[in-house]
Amino acid sequence: MTSVIRTEKLTKSYGTHRGIVDVDLDVQKGEVFGFLGPNGAGKTTTIRTLLDLIRPTSGKAYVFEIESSADPAAIHKRLGYLPGEFALYDRLTGGQTLEYFGNLRGGVDRAYRAQLVERFDLDPSRRFREYSKGNKQKVGLVAALQHKPELLLLDEPTAGLDPLVQQTFFTLLRERVADGGTVFLSSHILSEVERSCDRVAIIREGRLVQVDRVDALRDLAHHQVELRFAGEPPVGEFESLQGVTDVQVEDHLIRLRVFGPIAPVLQAAARLGVTDFLSREPSLEETFLAQYGRESAEAK
Amino acid sequence: MAVEAGRSPLAGQVTAVSTFSRLYGFGSVYAKTIRDSRLAFIVVAGLLVGIMGAGLEAFGAAYSTAASRLDLQNLIDSMPPALAGLYNRPLNVETLGGSVSWKYGPFFGVIAAVWSIVALSGTLVAEARRGSLDMVAAAPFGKRRIAIEKLAAHITGMTLAVTFLAIVTWLGSKAGATQPGDEIPLLAAVGFAAWVGLIGLVYGSVAWALAPLVGRAGAAGIAGVLLAAGFIVSGYQPYVQALTIPADLSWFHWTAGNLPLAGHYDWLSLAAVAAVAMALFAVGIVAFDRRDLGTTSAIPLPAMPAALLGVRGPAGRSFGERLPLALAWGLGLGVYGLLIAASSASFASELVKSPDTYKLFQSLFPGHDIGTGAGFLQLLFAYLGYIVAGLGAATLVAGWASDENGRRLELLLATPLGRARWAIAGGVGVFGAIAAMTAVTMLGIAIGVVFAGGDVVTPVAGAAIVGLYAAAAVGVGIAVGGLFRNTFAAEVTAVLVIATFLIDFLAPALNLPDWVHQLALTDHFGAPLVSIWDPAGIVACLVLAVGGLLVGAWGMTRRDVA
Numbered sequence: 001m002t003s004v005i006r007t008e009k010l011t012k013s014y015g016t017h018r019g020i021v022d023v024d025l026d027v028q029k030g031e032v033f034g035f036l037g038p039n040g041a042g043k044t045t046t047i048r049t050l051l052d053l054i055r056p057t058s059g060k061a062y063v064f065e066i067e068s069s070a071d072p073a074a075i076h077k078r079l080g081y082l083p084g085e086f087a088l089y090d091r092l093t094g095g096q097t098l099e100y101f102g103n104l105r106g107g108v109d110r111a112y113r114a115q116l117v118e119r120f121d122l123d124p125s126r127r128f129r130e131y132s133k134g135n136k137q138k139v140g141l142v143a144a145l146q147h148k149p150e151l152l153l154l155d156e157p158t159a160g161l162d163p164l165v166q167q168t169f170f171t172l173l174r175e176r177v178a179d180g181g182t183v184f185l186s187s188h189i190l191s192e193v194e195r196s197c198d199r200v201a202i203i204r205e206g207r208l209v210q211v212d213r214v215d216a217l218r219d220l221a222h223h224q225v226e227l228r229f230a231g232e233p234p235v236g237e238f239e240s241l242q243g244v245t246d247v248q249v250e251d252h253l254i255r256l257r258v259f260g261p262i263a264p265v266l267q268a269a270a271r272l273g274v275t276d277f278l279s280r281e282p283s284l285e286e287t288f289l290a291q292y293g294r295e296s297a298e299a300k
Numbered sequence: 301m302a303v304e305a306g307r308s309p310l311a312g313q314v315t316a317v318s319t320f321s322r323l324y325g326f327g328s329v330y331a332k333t334i335r336d337s338r339l340a341f342i343v344v345a346g347l348l349v350g351i352m353g354a355g356l357e358a359f360g361a362a363y364s365t366a367a368s369r370l371d372l373q374n375l376i377d378s379m380p381p382a383l384a385g386l387y388n389r390p391l392n393v394e395t396l397g398g399s400v401s402w403k404y405g406p407f408f409g410v411i412a413a414v415w416s417i418v419a420l421s422g423t424l425v426a427e428a429r430r431g432s433l434d435m436v437a438a439a440p441f442g443k444r445r446i447a448i449e450k451l452a453a454h455i456t457g458m459t460l461a462v463t464f465l466a467i468v469t470w471l472g473s474k475a476g477a478t479q480p481g482d483e484i485p486l487l488a489a490v491g492f493a494a495w496v497g498l499i500g501l502v503y504g505s506v507a508w509a510l511a512p513l514v515g516r517a518g519a520a521g522i523a524g525v526l527l528a529a530g531f532i533v534s535g536y537q538p539y540v541q542a543l544t545i546p547a548d549l550s551w552f553h554w555t556a557g558n559l560p561l562a563g564h565y566d567w568l569s570l571a572a573v574a575a576v577a578m579a580l581f582a583v584g585i586v587a588f589d590r591r592d593l594g595t596t597s598a599i600p601l602p603a604m605p606a607a608l609l610g611v612r613g614p615a616g617r618s619f620g621e622r623l624p625l626a627l628a629w630g631l632g633l634g635v636y637g638l639l640i641a642a643s644s645a646s647f648a649s650e651l652v653k654s655p656d657t658y659k660l661f662q663s664l665f666p667g668h669d670i671g672t673g674a675g676f677l678q679l680l681f682a683y684l685g686y687i688v689a690g691l692g693a694a695t696l697v698a699g700w701a702s703d704e705n706g707r708r709l710e711l712l713l714a715t716p717l718g719r720a721r722w723a724i725a726g727g728v729g730v731f732g733a734i735a736a737m738t739a740v741t742m743l744g745i746a747i748g749v750v751f752a753g754g755d756v757v758t759p760v761a762g763a764a765i766v767g768l769y770a771a772a773a774v775g776v777g778i779a780v781g782g783l784f785r786n787t788f789a790a791e792v793t794a795v796l797v798i799a800t801f802l803i804d805f806l807a808p809a810l811n812l813p814d815w816v817h818q819l820a821l822t823d824h825f826g827a828p829l830v831s832i833w834d835p836a837g838i839v840a841c842l843v844l845a846v847g848g849l850l851v852g853a854w855g856m857t858r859r860d861v862a
Binding site for chain 2: 052076153
């Protein structure tokens with residue numbers, strides 16, 4: 001397998017402020033790699049370091065096996081990038097903006113660009129400042145895709161897009177991968193990552209806490225359950241059930257996690273006279289963090 | 301059932317906002333607006349106070365005898381209309397106050413008006429466009445109050461600036477008095493300062509009233525055109541019959557009889573201008589309150605030709621993006637150059653007929669042969685031309701820097717365009733825009749010289765100096781932006797240009813040591829409009845321009861992109 005993105009103990013500090021710490025990533029060719037984390041976790045810092053927009057305090061980043069700060073232009077030739085927040089030229093139309101970014105790459109296949117514009121249902125004749133947030137995002141996406149890059153670096157790419165356009169976007173991602181491309185996208189939206197990614201990395205407070213396949217994530221899927229009883233909660237009845245962990249009691253309330261089938265818990269609750277029942281599927285991040293927390297505890 | 305309004309029962313213990321922070325800081329919309337405008341206030345108040353202080357000192361020293369004052373009176377009487385229209389009515393010019401009022405009076409009003417237009421066209425609309433006003437408007441007070449607090453903050457700033465002006469005028473006349481009647485009474489100083497403030501506010505009120513309707517650029521443009529037109533028609537109305545009716549629409553003309561520094565008062569005209577300003581302020585408040593937040597109607601303007609938009613590459617893009625602004629600066633400089641050039645020959649010939657004043661000018665401006673039209677053009681055009689071109693350069697640097705400040709740069713740098721290439725190509729585009737600005741300036745001077753008669757080539761070629769100076773200022777700005785941060789590249793450039801102007805203007809007037817004067821780059825240019833080029837200044841400009849560009853490019857390769 002070929003690494004398209006590889007980082008070794010990548011660290012970036014902003015003075016006394018934390019950026020990212022010892023991030024080790026390895027994204028293989030042909031993958032759609034999700035980079036998940038809450039706001040301020042370090043997702044954008046990692047991406048900007050890969051692009052050599054900012055320089056690491058320590059550690060190294062390689063894209064296409066080229067060190068990011070050694071020859072950034074060689075890297076940039078082969079990638080398409082969409083920042084999380086961006087602004088373009090107010091006076092240019094969407095079409096002129098796309099033409100300019102195409103020209104900066106030495107020209108692009110205009111027919112393909114026109115196809116992208118059509119598929120995103122973008123009106124290229126309007127000035128950039130007149131676009132809605134979603135349409136500005138479309139311009140950014142076409143600019144990132146129009147030269148058929150080998151690697152797409154996308155920072156929260158679906159922000160502002162309506163569900164239909166999101167559908168188009170994910171279809172285009174799959175097409176890029178089918179053509180041999182690689183995608184690295186950051187997000188804090190579970191469904192976005194689940195539907196599009198092969199592997200996911202979780203970053204939290206600047207540190208990578210987990211990297212795993214999305215399939216593995218699904219294996220980790222569990223329910224968070226709350227059961228309320230009129231009298232003393234029958235804790236022992238639930239602790240002994242298959243797949244039940246993390247049982248906590250608070251007055252008449254039992255909180256627990258259920259890995260695997262939930263039916264035994266439901267049957268026991270009904271039999272023991274439950275007065276209220278609440279079950280929730282946790283977010284992807286919570287899932288990873290729950291797993292990570294358990295592994296940490298076990299290690300200790 | 302009625303619901304009692306008041307603090308939410310869910311609200312916990314809150315900390316009271318201090319009185320100070322309600323006045324300055326983050327305690328209110330008013331306080332934050334005052335805080336945000338502190339730099340503009342310092343610049344404007346500094347300019348008003350600096351020019352007044354230096355003007356009083358210089359006139360007092362230069363015209364220290366009764367004979368020289370008479371000479372000045374004769375000189376003013378003999379001024380050709382094309383030049384006389386740029387100045388105030390010459391009343392009691394034998395006194396310090398009268399002469400300063402004649403020479404500088406209208407310019408104080410223009411400075412205050414430009415500030416007001418820029419501030420009041422953008423204080424609400426620009427924030428709405430940025431998106432932050434949505435959050436402010438979601439606070440528990442109405443849009444009307446936001447507008448009133450923003451407006452009150454600007455009026456406070458203007459009041460403070462003209463208060464300083466009044467104090468300096470009053471005290472400066474005491475220090476600079478050399479003849480009986482030179483001391484300016486406090487009432488006159490206050491009257492003049494009130495005129496400056498009101499002229500500023502009334503033109504600002506136009507921008508304020510229009511901004512919610514047509515947006516910042518449209519409002520500032522219309523108010524700016526009114527200001528320029530009002531200034532010109534009022535100044536030239538005594539000499540051009542056709543301007544009588546349009547002059548009646550100019551607030552400069554309304555208040556033309558109010559010359560407190562020359563001992564003439566017309567308080568009623570000030571009250572009329574104040575009433576107009578109040579009415580327009582009210583219109584702006586109501587318009588902002590009633591209209592949808594941030595919704596404006598664009599004024600249709602001709603679009604730039606596609607060929608000039610520069611989508612083929614970064615240098616062309618930078619040039620295309622900066623060109624409209626550069627042409628606007630060039631137009632302003634060109635019109636000014638045209639007026640000065642058109643009047644230069646006849647004024648110079650009159651000057652030669654007045655030997656004492658001629659000698660006086662020669663001693664004040666050694667090295668300038670003001671007995672010729674070109675020499676006079678060099679003297680009058682260059683001083684203002686340098687600062688205007690320099691400030692133009694600062695705005696062009698701001699445009700160059702906006703790629704990074706506006707978060708376009710990371711998209712640009714994600715292409716194979718390297719950092720150094722972006723900096724250099726962008727800088728080359730800015731230099732191209734400066735060339736366009738200079739070309740328009742040269743054209744204006746050429747037309748003026750043709751009207752006046754005489755050698756066209758020498759002054760037009762000499763006008764290239766404003767372009768060289770602007771290029772040097774741009775080089776400094778790009779170096780600062782590349783090495784440190786682009787967020788203050790334009791500000792540093794503007795501060796450098798203003799400091800250079802003040803040193804060049806104040807050092808001789810205040811008899812400061814020669815080495816102080818030599819700190820100003822503009823002191824090393826020679827007199828290019830009369831074909832005297834000082835190689836040191838030219839080389840310095842080229843080194844700053846090219847060196848700054850290279851340093852900026854080098855700096856960009858070393859630092860993080862913001």
